[in-house]
Amino acid sequence: MKICHVCGTHEWVIAHFGLRALLPEGVDVIAGPGCPVCVTPAADIDSVIKLALEGVVITTFGDIFRVPGSNGSLMDAKAEGGDVRVVYSISDAVEMARKEPNKEFVFLAIGFETTAPSTAVEVLRGAPENLSFLISHRLIPPAMELMLGVGDVRFDGFIAPGHVSTIIGLKAYEVFPKAYGMPVVVAGFEPLDVLVGIYMVLRQVRERRPRLENEYKRAVTWDGNVRAQELMAKAFSVVDGFWRGLGKLPRSALDLREEFSKWDARRRYGLKPQRGRDLLPGCQCHLIIIGKIKPIECPLFLRACRPDSPKGPCMVSFEGTCRIWAKHALMESTTLSV
Amino acid sequence: MCLAVPARVVEVDGDIAKVDFGHGVLRKVSLALVDAKVGDYVLVHAGYAIQVIDEKEAMETLRILEEILRFSEE
Numbered sequence: 270m271k272i273c274h275v276c277g278t279h280e281w282v283i284a285h286f287g288l289r290a291l292l293p294e295g296v297d298v299i300a301g302p303g304c305p306v307c308v309t310p311a312a313d314i315d316s317v318i319k320l321a322l323e324g325v326v327i328t329t330f331g332d333i334f335r336v337p338g339s340n341g342s343l344m345d346a347k348a349e350g351g352d353v354r355v356v357y358s359i360s361d362a363v364e365m366a367r368k369e370p371n372k373e374f375v376f377l378a379i380g381f382e383t384t385a386p387s388t389a390v391e392v393l394r395g396a397p398e399n400l401s402f403l404i405s406h407r408l409i410p411p412a413m414e415l416m417l418g419v420g421d422v423r424f425d426g427f428i429a430p431g432h433v434s435t436i437i438g439l440k441a442y443e444v445f446p447k448a449y450g451m452p453v454v455v456a457g458f459e460p461l462d463v464l465v466g467i468y469m470v471l472r473q474v475r476e477r478r479p480r481l482e483n484e485y486k487r488a489v490t491w492d493g494n495v496r497a498q499e500l501m502a503k504a505f506s507v508v509d510g511f512w513r514g515l516g517k518l519p520r521s522a523l524d525l526r527e528e529f530s531k532w533d534a535r536r537r538y539g540l541k542p543q544r545g546r547d548l549l550p551g552c553q554c555h556l557i558i559i560g561k562i563k564p565i566e567c568p569l570f571l572r573a574c575r576p577d578s579p580k581g582p583c584m585v586s587f588e589g590t591c592r593i594w595a596k597h598a599l600m601e602s603t604t605l606s607v
Numbered sequence: 608m609c610l611a612v613p614a615r616v617v618e619v620d621g622d623i624a625k626v627d628f629g630h631g632v633l634r635k636v637s638l639a640l641v642d643a644k645v646g647d648y649v650l651v652h653a654g655y656a657i658q659v660i661d662e663k664e665a666m667e668t669l670r671i672l673e674e675i676l677r678f679s680e681e
Contacts, residue, residue: 358654383609435658487665
């Protein structure tokens with residue numbers, strides 16, 4: 270019996286608190302594509318590195334700072350003299366651009382539905398002229414649909430990501446039990462939230478009654494954050510998107526609407542769509558982010574690829590499955606058995 | 608990336624709020640995505656409150672969790 274979650278924070282909680290060791294025999298939890306940094310195409314990282322080296326100030330979240338593009342990371346670009354700044358919030362990037370009107374700024378906007386509304390707020394507010402956005406937001410339900418289509422990865426239910434769900438609401442997952450007969454439980458992030466979420470999925474399987482349930486009632490409602498959804502719909506259109514290591518998924522990404530194109534970094538700087546080098550030879554991130562293999566089955570894991578010298582995106586981000594497993598390898602010996 | 612941290616709203620000024628993450632950690636966050644008032648608990652992600660936490664549901668969850676803990680100790 271396998272349960273699939275699609276959230277790096279859930280994987281962290283499961284590894285950190287040793288939850289896999291508490292599950293009954295025959296029950297396992299696999300990690301789907303829940304790490305936005307891991308699925309950001311190398312081409313987008315390449316684009317901002319190019320801009321950084323041309324003198325544009327690049328602002329983005331710390332999670333992606335060390336993630337390798339085709340040739341090096343934003344951290345490398347900074348070491349080469351590029352002005353790359355890690356921000357806590359997109360509003361920090363707006364503030365910096367206002368304070369330094371003589372410089373050009375780009376904000377690399379990554380993240381799932383939890384993060385995209387904050388980008389929408391700043392786009393709709395009207396950002397300073399010297400700031401533009403490279404939108405690389407991705408959507409969770411299409412990633413869950415992808416998981417259902419991977420022929421040789423079988424599982425019996427989903428734990429849906431709590432904080433994405435605060436925005437998109439329970440209703441976004443209605444299709445999974447209805448059309449696919451797949452149990453879905455939205456779960457929070459305390460260790461007991463995750464355990465109760467797993468229990469609720471198992472109960473649905475035992476009763477043979479797949480449905481949509483909410484374990485995270487204190488933060489997630491049926492409709493979600495309607496204001497955030499409206500702002501996102503005003504600022505973005507839903508487009509096909511390339512996911513690192515996974516290819517193009519239909520209607521899985523956000524892009525700025527035409528009326529906001531003057532803040533589109535791709536247009537402002539004439540960035541052409543390109544294919545980056547998403548995987549280094551030997552890197553198994555593309556199989557790890559769909560739960561097909563576990564990090565310890567990758568020949569590079571904790572050998573050539575380590576948290577201090579990562580080869581693939583899954584070893585860089587704090588939400589990457591490899592990074593989480595590497596950090597907890599000594600804490601949870603059970604995760605070391607396949 | 609999708610980490611969101613609960614905090615209590617201590618001051619509201621337009622769509623900016625000062626929130627308390629506990630242990631005296633105060634920070635200004637945006638309320639552009641939610642309607643929150645002083646005393647509410649909000650989930651904060653990357654400088655924006657993304658949801659107001661339902662206190663009644665939070666207490667109910669705590670009660671269930673305590674029950675499970677008690678059950679597992681027996």
